[in-house]
Amino acid sequence: MQHENLPQIIDALSSALPPVMRWCGAVAKRLRQFNIAVTGKSSGNSNTDALTLADLSVQELLVAALRDGDPVLRTCRVEGEESTGDMELFNQSANLSIAIDPIDGTKQYRDRTGNGYSIIAHLHDDETPYYSLVFAPEMGECGTWVEVADDRLRCGPDDTQRTARQVLDELPDLRDQRDSEAKGIYLIGFQDHDADCARKVDAIGLQGRTSDEMNGSIYPLMASAEYAGSLIHSPNIYDFPVSMHIARILGGDAVWAHNRNPVHYRDLWMDDRADMLRFPGIVACSEYPDVNEKLCQLSQDWNQIRYRD
Numbered sequence: 495m496q497h498e499n500l501p502q503i504i505d506a507l508s509s510a511l512p513p514v515m516r517w518c519g520a521v522a523k524r525l526r527q528f529n530i531a532v533t534g535k536s537s538g539n540s541n542t543d544a545l546t547l548a549d550l551s552v553q554e555l556l557v558a559a560l561r562d563g564d565p566v567l568r569t570c571r572v573e574g575e576e577s578t579g580d581m582e583l584f585n586q587s588a589n590l591s592i593a594i595d596p597i598d599g600t601k602q603y604r605d606r607t608g609n610g611y612s613i614i615a616h617l618h619d620d621e622t623p624y625y626s627l628v629f630a631p632e633m634g635e636c637g638t639w640v641e642v643a644d645d646r647l648r649c650g651p652d653d654t655q656r657t658a659r660q661v662l663d664e665l666p667d668l669r670d671q672r673d674s675e676a677k678g679i680y681l682i683g684f685q686d687h688d689a690d691c692a693r694k695v696d697a698i699g700l701q702g703r704t705s706d707e708m709n710g711s712i713y714p715l716m717a718s719a720e721y722a723g724s725l726i727h728s729p730n731i732y733d734f735p736v737s738m739h740i741a742r743i744l745g746g747d748a749v750w751a752h753n754r755n756p757v758h759y760r761d762l763w764m765d766d767r768a769d770m771l772r773f774p775g776i777v778a779c780s781e782y783p784d785v786n787e788k789l790c791q792l793s794q795d796w797n798q799i800r801y802r803d
Contacts, residue, residue, distance in 0.1 A: 495799075496762055497589065497590055497619065499566055499569060500590070500624060502564070502566050503566055503567065503569070503570065503601065503625075504617065504624060504643060504750075505564075505593070505616065506563055506564035506566050506567050507567070507615070507617060507625050507627070508625065508627070508641070508643075508659070508662075509563070509564070509627065509659065510559050510560065510563035510567070510656075511556070511559065511560075511563065511615055511627050511745070512627065512629075512639075512658035512659050512661075512662055513657065513658045514555055514556060514559040514625065515613050515615075515629040515658070516629065516637070516652065516654070516658045517555060517638055518556060518596070518613050518629070518631075518768055519613060519629050519631030519657055520631070521540075521548070521551055521552060521555070522597060522603070522609045522611070522613070522631055522724060523550050523631050523632060524601050525548040525551065526549060526603060526606065528709045530734075539608040539676060548596070548603070549575070549596045549597050550576055550578045550596075550598055551575050551596075552596035552597060553574050553575070553576045553578050553579055553596040554578050554579050554615060556574075556579070556594050556596065556613075556615060556655050557572060557574065557578070557579025557580055557581060557594070558579065558580070559577075560572060560592060560700070561580050561583055561584075564620045567584075568583060568584050568585065569584075569585050569588055569590070570590045570591055570592050570617070571584055571585060571586055571587075571588045571590070571591040572584045572586050572591070572592050572593075572594065572597070573591050573592070573593040573594065573731065573732065573771070574594045574732075575591075575594065575596060575675070575732045575770055576661045578598060583799070584602045588596070589619050589620070589765075590617060590619055590624075591617070591618055592615060592616070592617055592669050593614075593615065593616050593617075593618065593732045593735065594614070594732060594753060595612075595613070595614040595615075595730075595732035595733040596613060597611055597612075597613065598611060598612045598613070598614050598711070598712060598732075598733040599611035599612060599671070599705070601705060602705065607706070607707060607708060607712075608709070609630070609632040609633050609709075610630065610633065610705075610708065610709070610710045610711040610712075611630065611632070611635075611711070612628050612629060612630040612631075612711045612713065612733075613628070613629045613630075613631070614626075614627070614713075614732065614733050614736060615627050615655055616627050616642075616735055616736055618735060618759060620650070620757070620758060620759045620760050621759065621760075622742075623628070623642075623735045623736070623738060623739035624643065624644070624653050624767070625642070625643050626640070626641070626642040626643075626661070626735070626739045626740075627639075627641050627642075628640040628713045628714070628736055629642070629652070630710070630711045630713075630714060631733060633710050633711060633714060634651045634652070635651065636652040636653060636654050637651070637652040638651055638652065638711075638714050639651075639652055639658075639661065639662055639665060640681075640714050640717045640736070640740075641662050642717070642736065642743065643743075644743060645745060646667055646669075647667060647668045647669045647717055647744070648662055648665040648666065648667060648668070648717075649665065649668055649714050649717035649718050649738065650665040650741040651667060668717055668718060668719070669743065669744065671719065671735065672744065672751070672781070673719040673720075674782065676719050676720060676721055676722040677700045677701040677722055678700075678701045678703055678708075678715065678720060678721035678722055678724070679695050679700050679701060679702050679703065679714075679721065679722060679723055679724060679725055679780075679785075679789065680703055680705075680708055680712045680721060680725070680726075681695065681702050681703065681704055681724070681726070682704065682723040682724075682726050682727070682729075683706055683723050683726045683727030683728055683729065683800065684727050685727075685800070685801070685802075688705070689707075690703055691725070691793075692704050692707065693791065694792060695725065695789070698791075698792055698793070699788070700722065700785065700786050700788065700793075702719075702725075708721075712735065712737060713719045713736050713740070716737055716740045716741075716781075717740055718788070720780075722782055722785050723737070723741065723746070723778070723779045723780030723781065723786070723789070724777075724779045724780075724787055725776065725777070725778050725779075725781070725792075726776070726777050726779075727753075727775075727777075727800055728762050728765070728772040728773060728774060728775065728776075728777075728800040729772065729773050729774050729777055730765075730770045730771060730772050730773075731762060731767075731770075731771045731772065731773065732770065733761065734748075734773070734777070734779075735748075737779045738757060738779055740781065740796075741779050741780055741781045744781035744784055745781060745783075746780050746781035746783060746785075746786065747777075747779070747780075747783075747786065748777055748778070748779035749777070749778055749779075749786055749790065750774075750775050750776070750777060750778075750792040751775065751776040751777065751778050751789065751790045751794050751796070752775060752776065752790075752794050752795075752798060754786075754787075754790055757773055757777055757779075759773075760795075761773075761774060761793055762774075765800070767801070772800070775798045776793050776796055776798060778790050778793070788800070793796070
C-alpha cells in the first residue's frame with residue numbers, strides 16, 4: 495500500500511521520539527525504585543500499583559511528544575496499550591497508525607528481576623510495520639537502542655553525552671552483520687506452559703527461552719543476531735511487530751504457525767482480560783525461513799485459543 499506522507503511521517507517520528515524515549519527511560523528507572531500506591535487502584539500490591547503509574551506516565555509523555563511534534567503526525571491514528579494521553583486529537587480513521595507500548599516486559603519491571611523491559615513505538619498500516627524505535631533503559635550502562643526502517647537496522651548503546659538522535663545516527667547498521675548460527679527463540683503467551691513449550695523448542699535443535707530465561711529484551715537480541723526469533727501465542731500489536739519488522743527487512747517474516755501465512759493487522763481480537771488488541775493464534779517469527787518452518791512444524795497443531803476457560 496502506498497502512503498503519500500510516509501517518508502515525512504517517518505522523518506517526524508525519528509526526530510520526535512528519541513529524546514522523549516530517553517526521558518521516559520529515566521522516569522521508568524526512577525519509578526521502579528519506589529513502591530507507589532495510586533489513588534483509585536486497589537490491587538493490594540504496591541509493585542503492581544507503581545507499575546500502573548509508570549505505564550500511564552510514560553505513555554502520557556510519548557503521546558504528548560507526538561501531539562506536539564510535526565503536525566503530519568496527527569494524520570495518523572495512535573494505538574496505546576494504556577488509555578491515557580490525547581489520542582483523540584489524532585486521525586482515528588487513518589490507515590497509518592502509531593502503536594505504543596510504554597513498558598514492555600512488565601513482569602521483569604514489576605518484580606525487579608531483570609533489565610529487559612523497554613519502551614516501544616512503531617508505525618504501521620494493516621499489513622506492514624514501517625518504522626520502529628525501541629529503548630531498553632537498563633540494558634547496558636546508559637540503555638540500548640533499536641531503530642528499524644527499510645533503510646536501516648541500528649542497535650547499540652546509548653550515550654547521554656550526545657543527543658539521542660546523534661547516538662542513533664552513529665550506531666552500526668546491522669543488516670549485513672548476521673550470525674546464521676543463532677538458535678535462541680523467545681517464547682511467551684502459552685500461559686502456564688511457556689517453559690514446557692520452550693523445552694519442546696530445545697528438542698528440535700533450537701534454544702527455547704521464556705521471559706524468565708532470557709537475559710534482556712528480544713528486540714536488541716534479534717537485531718544483533720544473538721537470537722534467531724520468537725514463537726508467541728497471540729502476540730499483542732503494541733510490541734511484537736518490532737520483531738516482525740526486524741525479520742522482514744532481513745528477508746524473513748512473521749507467520750501463523752497453523753497455515754504459514756504472513757501475519758497482518760486486519761484480523762485482530764480484543765483481549766478483555768488484558769485490555770489489549772492481539773493477533774490471533776500462534777505466530778513464528780524469524781529472519782531465517784528454515785527456522786520459521788521448524789517452529790511451524792512443531793506448533794501447528796497446538797491449541798490456537800489463548801485462554802482455556
